[in-house]
Amino acid sequence: MLSFIGSVVGFIVSLLIGALGIYIGARVVTGTDDYGYALITAIVGSVIGGIVAVLLGWLFGWIVILVAWIWVINWRYPGGWGNAIGIGLIGWLSVVVITYVLAILDVLTFSSLGIPGV
Template sequence: MVLDTIIVFLVSLIVGTLGIYVGVSLATNEAIGFGGAALTALLGALAWGLVSFFVGWLPLVGALLALVAWVGVINLRHAGGWATAALIGVVAWLVASAALYALTLAGLVSASAVGIPGV
């Protein structure tokens, strides 16, 4: 059971990292490694989780603040400002969703990714 949890976490983190990696690569001129993308995914998941824990119970506002925190982490970690960070987030969400859809169709995982909200 613990091994299953670790495997699900790692697969989710890899998918989230892939999304961030592609988003940063497409939206900026920044040279990013997979390790940097993984750190962004982990920090973004942590920010999302903490904000959701404290204000997630607020209808609409809680989810919006969690999303702003996630984009804020991307903004802090990567060049380009808030608009670029939001674009990175959208690309990351699309990439992670597509990857998880393919893995789900193959019967390998259920649809969720660490570091990408709503996926």
């Protein structure tokens, strides 16, 4: 039971950090200032990424999951694929920095991430 609770807490923390990364990326690229919107985007991205991983991940690996994640960002934010890639890249870098700082402070481990491929 403790393992299950730890998994749920880990998922929630990863989701919140991933959403923060998307929020930062969207704020920089599109000027969108809505963490709730980023959180919904992260949830949808997580679900779509999971479905794609189960259906196609064995065939193409993480790249198809990353494309699905960028597709969700493109669907949720204005500006097309270029903006979606920019949001994703800034979001990914933000999550790496946030996780690194939290791991140094011994709050998280480096495996606590909310963006694919990290």
